Amino acid sequence: MYDVVVIGGxxxxxxxxxxxxxxxxxxxxxxxxxxxxxILKQCIHxxxxxxxxxxxxxxxxxxxxxxxxxxDLEIETRxxxxxxxxxxxxxxxxxxxxxxxxMSTIVAKTIILSTGCRExxxxxxxxxxxxxxxxxxxxxxxxxVNHMGYLPVKKCVILGSGDIxxxxxxRLTLEGAKVLGVYEIKCTPSGLTRNIHQCLKDFDIPLxxxxxxxxxxxxxxxxxxxxAEVDQxxxxxPGTEKYIECDGLILSVGLIPENELAExxxxxxxxxxxxxxxxxxxxxxxxxxxxxxxALHVHDLVDYVSEGSATAGKNAAKxxxxxxxxxxxxxxxxxxLVPQRITEGEHEIIFYxxxxxxxxxxxxxxxxxxxxENKIVKKYTNLLPPEMERVKLKLNVKGGDKVxxxxxxx
Amino acid sequence: xxxxxxxKKLLKAGLFDxxxxxxxxxxxxxxxxxSWEDIVNAGRLAVDTKNSRGVIxxxxxxxxxxxxxxxxxxxxxxxxxxxxxxxxxxGGIVGCSILRExxxxxxxxxxVDKEYDVAVxxxxxxxxxxxxxxxxxxxxxxxxxNCRGNRMYPKLSEELGFTLKRTGQYVLYTKPIGSxxxxxxxxxxxxxxxxxxxxxxxxxKKRQPNVSDEIHGATYYPNVYVVSPYEVTIAFAxxxxxxGAEIALSTAVIGxxxxxxxxxxxxxxxxxIYPEVVVNAAGVYSDRIAEMAGDRFFxxxxxxxxxxxxxxxxxxxxxxVMGRFDISSSASHTKGGGILITADNNxxxxxxxxxxxxxxxxxxxxxxxxxxxxxxxxxxxxISKGSIITYFAGVRASTYEEQFVIERSKKVDNFVQAAGIQxxxxxxxxxxxxxITKYCIEAIxxxxxxxxxxxxxxxxxxxxxxxxxxxxxxxxxxxxxxxVIICRCEEISKGEIIDAxxxxxxxxxxxxxxxxxxxxxGRCQGGFCSPxxxxxIADHEGISIDQVAKKQQGxxxxxxxxxxx
Numbered sequence: 025m026y027d028v029v030v031i032g033g034x035x036x037x038x039x040x041x042x043x044x045x046x047x048x049x050x051x052x053x054x055x056x057x058x059x060x061x062x063i064l065k066q067c068i069h070x071x072x073x074x075x076x077x078x079x080x081x082x083x084x085x086x087x088x089x090x091x092x093x094x095x096d097l098e099i100e101t102r103x104x105x106x107x108x109x110x111x112x113x114x115x116x117x118x119x120x121x122x123x124x125x126x127m128s129t130i131v132a133k134t135i136i137l138s139t140g141c142r143e144x145x146x147x148x149x150x151x152x153x154x155x156x157x158x159x160x161x162x163x164x165x166x167x168x169v170n171h172m173g174y175l176p177v178k179k180c181v182i183l184g185s186g187d188i189x190x191x192x193x194x195r196l197t198l199e200g201a202k203v204l205g206v207y208e209i210k211c212t213p214s215g216l217t218r219n220i221h222q223c224l225k226d227f228d229i230p231l232x233x234x235x236x237x238x239x240x241x242x243x244x245x246x247x248x249x250x251x252a253e254v255d256q257x258x259x260x261x262p263g264t265e266k267y268i269e270c271d272g273l274i275l276s277v278g279l280i281p282e283n284e285l286a287e288x289x290x291x292x293x294x295x296x297x298x299x300x301x302x303x304x305x306x307x308x309x310x311x312x313x314x315x316x317x318x319a320l321h322v323h324d325l326v327d328y329v330s331e332g333s334a335t336a337g338k339n340a341a342k343x344x345x346x347x348x349x350x351x352x353x354x355x356x357x358x359x360x361l362v363p364q365r366i367t368e369g370e371h372e373i374i375f376y377x378x379x380x381x382x383x384x385x386x387x388x389x390x391x392x393x394x395x396x397e398n399k400i401v402k403k404y405t406n407l408l409p410p411e412m413e414r415v416k417l418k419l420n421v422k423g424g425d426k427v428x429x430x431x432x433x434x
Numbered sequence: 435x436x437x438x439x440x441x442k443k444l445l446k447a448g449l450f451d452x453x454x455x456x457x458x459x460x461x462x463x464x465x466x467x468x469s470w471e472d473i474v475n476a477g478r479l480a481v482d483t484k485n486s487r488g489v490i491x492x493x494x495x496x497x498x499x500x501x502x503x504x505x506x507x508x509x510x511x512x513x514x515x516x517x518x519x520x521x522x523x524x525g526g527i528v529g530c531s532i533l534r535e536x537x538x539x540x541x542x543x544x545x546v547d548k549e550y551d552v553a554v555x556x557x558x559x560x561x562x563x564x565x566x567x568x569x570x571x572x573x574x575x576x577x578x579x580n581c582r583g584n585r586m587y588p589k590l591s592e593e594l595g596f597t598l599k600r601t602g603q604y605v606l607y608t609k610p611i612g613s614x615x616x617x618x619x620x621x622x623x624x625x626x627x628x629x630x631x632x633x634x635x636x637x638x639k640k641r642q643p644n645v646s647d648e649i650h651g652a653t654y655y656p657n658v659y660v661v662s663p664y665e666v667t668i669a670f671a672x673x674x675x676x677x678g679a680e681i682a683l684s685t686a687v688i689g690x691x692x693x694x695x696x697x698x699x700x701x702x703x704x705x706x707i708y709p710e711v712v713v714n715a716a717g718v719y720s721d722r723i724a725e726m727a728g729d730r731f732f733x734x735x736x737x738x739x740x741x742x743x744x745x746x747x748x749x750x751x752x753x754x755v756m757g758r759f760d761i762s763s764s765a766s767h768t769k770g771g772g773i774l775i776t777a778d779n780n781x782x783x784x785x786x787x788x789x790x791x792x793x794x795x796x797x798x799x800x801x802x803x804x805x806x807x808x809x810x811x812x813x814x815x816x817i818s819k820g821s822i823i824t825y826f827a828g829v830r831a832s833t834y835e836e837q838f839v840i841e842r843s844k845k846v847d848n849f850v851q852a853a854g855i856q857x858x859x860x861x862x863x864x865x866x867x868x869x870i871t872k873y874c875i876e877a878i879x880x881x882x883x884x885x886x887x888x889x890x891x892x893x894x895x896x897x898x899x900x901x902x903x904x905x906x907x908x909x910x911x912x913x914x915x916x917x918v919i920i921c922r923c924e925e926i927s928k929g930e931i932i933d934a935x936x937x938x939x940x941x942x943x944x945x946x947x948x949x950x951x952x953x954x955x956g957r958c959q960g961g962f963c964s965p966x967x968x969x970x971i972a973d974h975e976g977i978s979i980d981q982v983a984k985k986q987q988g989x990x991x992x993x994x995x996x997x998x999x
Contacts, residue, residue, distance in 0.1 A: 126910045
């Protein structure tokens with residue numbers, strides 16, 4: 025029996041495990057792949073760790089710092105081990121796993137779900153036409169290029185300006201493929217501003233806003249795509265369709281937190297983040313189950329993944345099973361806000377949010393039970409939906425209180 | 435006389451300048467029209483099953499040139515000069531079930547298909563329902579094969595180790611007509627011994643709580659099953675191969691030579707084959723094969739259907755087959771789609787039905803998908819577009835008679851046809867195979883003995899995700915690869931993938947693996963597992979990773995080495 029079992033050995037799980045161990049808990053990391061590090065293993069570009077370590081690291085370097093700590097702290101790991109189900113039990117939880125050694129049951133007092141996210145696929149953005157080879161999500165293309173050393177496309181179009189799409193535009197160009205352009209359905213880019221500059225502008229790759237891919241052609245290999253302009257409601261403007269000859273279509277159209285396991289044990293999911301609802305300890309609606317990293321909500325920077333996950337690890341280790349009263353957190357003007365609940369008492373809490381739309385100047389007002397007198401006001405400039413904001417607040421709440429975050433400004 | 439009647443009907447429908455003739459016992463239409471819809475309509479109006487064998491509709495579509503059949507890239511002489519007793523053309527469920535049936539006899543048989551795998555077209559692009567046979571005219575040939583086939587499935591599932599789920603089917607009333615139509619349904623069901631049950635609105639809500647409140651009740655058919663149609667086709671094919679039959683993939687028929695009123699040889703891209711008997715199971719191209727063989731008396735007018743698959747989470751909504759009762763969309767065409775729980779526990783919606791001049795158009799359209807989802811939402815409002823994980827299209831091989839063509843040719847002595855097979859083709863296939871095999875043996879014309887060594891049992895690839903913890907543990911102890919999960923969404927192990935690569939009809943491509951073990955069929959659609967599967971295939975087959983293809987030759991996944999490598 026372990027105090028804390030961490031499911032998922034990517035950046036989030038590693039940070040959570042390290043922190044839990046430092047708190048004195050017995051910890052096990054379960055990882056389905058053969059190596060720790062998660063998706064960072066294939067992110068060979070730099071820019072990781074600026075906030076947390078004050079230096080530019082590559083993905084594998086960033087992961088290695090944590091993997092070393094896991095080793096130094098002698099945290100147990102089970103690699104190439106896959107969780108097939110979780111059951112609640114008297115001691116806490118029974119986790120059934122499969123591996124090349126057979127089936128086994130692991131008993132845990134608490135669970136940390138750091139299962140990451142997956143990419144939205146071509147079908148989920150309703151790309152129609154033939155079914156050729158040559159259509160990949162950016163992460164899959166990244167795996168082919170960075171892990172296997174081969175290009176899956178020679179001349180391609182990228183749909184969606186999410187960060188992985190931008191990174192892959194540069195990467196494919198560097199490895200000898202021609203990237204004809206990045207097409208984004210929204211009127212603003214989806215990725216970080218720094219990536220627009222470093223990955224597109226520096227390589228003369230055009231970015232087309234308010235465009236989408238309507239159809240693909242070719243069988244068995246992609247021979248071309250049709251792009252079209254969209255209006256403000258993202259509907260195709262008839263007559264704007266244009267054919268582009270290419271052998272590849274790379275998609276960077278969003279990430280979806282993976283919570284299929286969480287849902288089987290009844291964890292409540294926030295429709296905005298698509299991840300579990302948590303309190304400031306990162307505990308989900310199910311007692312003893314914690315969530316962090318991209319499974320909780322999709323992050324833009326791994327540094328914040330590590331920070332939030334450490335909070336989850338620390339609190340899982342400290343968990344004693346006493347049910348606490350909680351205040352509810354609601355928001356307006358935001359795409360998402362985490363945590364969604366706060367336990368009773370006075371704490372310093374880090375909130376992560378994304379603005380609903382671009383705002384040059386913005387005001388964030390936080391009230392408890394609609395009490396305007398004690399409201400907290402924060403000022404922001406240049407808020408963009410792709411960039412997650414972090415705010416540390418001191419709050420004193422009682423169970424049943426209603427905490428409201430209001431973000432406004434043009 | 436009846437030809438005049440047809441000519442009049444065409445004129446009345448505004449279809450002018452159509453020449454109506456009579457050849458090979460069939461009505462022949464010639465001319466040119468502006469729209470495909472008109473051409474299909476003309477074909478339908480020319481149907482007269484009393485006075486003719488079928489309709490040959492050769493009306494041209496103005497400004498349209500039918501694209502040539504998609505050919506495999508492969509060209510060799512592997513089958514040059516090959517002599518076989520029976521050559522089966524077409525590796526769909528019909529061809530493969532015939533091949534297995536043939537392997538019960540002491541004769542040599544070869545199946546050819548132009549695709550990279552069996553069940554690539556119609557047989558993998560349908561919902562896999564084993565129909566009750568009620569929505570067909572009670573005397574037609576389709577219903578005969580449907581009812582016979584339906585009863586054969588439980589035993590076949592045991593022998594061949596494919597999943598057969600007894601789901602039952604609800605045919606829902608969108609209007610309060612239950613009491614009106616019940617006596618008619620009862621009479622039909624009695625005639626073909628189909629089990630039925632009248633289900634009231636209240637009872638229906640109790641059994642299927644997510645059905646729309648607008649539904650007034652249903653007829654329930656308990657003997658409806660669901661299978662994975664490609665799993666069944668592959669199972670037939672593998673068992674046939676194990677019992678000595680041969681399958682040649684990427685092998686397209688391009689011509690035939692005749693001698694003495696018989697087919698003498700069949701030309702393919704891989705050499706000329708000399709068969710005693712030729713079986714036409716060529717699906718959407720079956721009229722072309724009939725023409726090559728010299729006995730064309732029907733026409734395939736391709737009818738496309740689009741279907742979609744929902745995330746497994748949506749399967750909480752229902753666990754059966756549902757369709758709407760609709761008098762207008764009479765049995766002869768299509769039921770217009772429904773909602774179905776697949777053999778692999780996803781909800782499947784569709785199909786729609788769109789007439790097209792393109793036999794191999796497998797493309798999907800936003801309009802088609804939206805139409806299907808809207809239609810099914812009227813039966814089950816909680817179905818949402820957001821839970822779609824994939825969609826696909828298939829093309830039905832429909833004749834104008836909307837009937838199966840199952841016979842030994844009256845004109846070409848050594849030619850047997852299983853043509854024009856569409857819904858309920860999956861259900862009917864095993865029964866069709868029995869009769870076709872009988873015709874083949876008759877056509878060979880000498881005494882053929884039973885194959886005493888025939889083994890009806892096929893050992894399926896284990897599905898580790900469906901095993902109990904104890905069974906699964908035991909299996910992993912025997913082979914640790916069963917414990918290494920490669921496809922995380924569908925929980926498919928490396929052991930299962932390697933089993934597929936060692937199977938009697940191996941197809942070492944990404945889609946070949948996907949269709950055998952489901953790796954890549956889950957919600958991430960292969961995003962995480964496809965790079966790993968590329969490596970497993972390359973390792974197992976001793977090829978380099980850039981030789982691994984998605985489907986046929988020419989669809990290799992990796993196209994160039996990195997510049998830096």
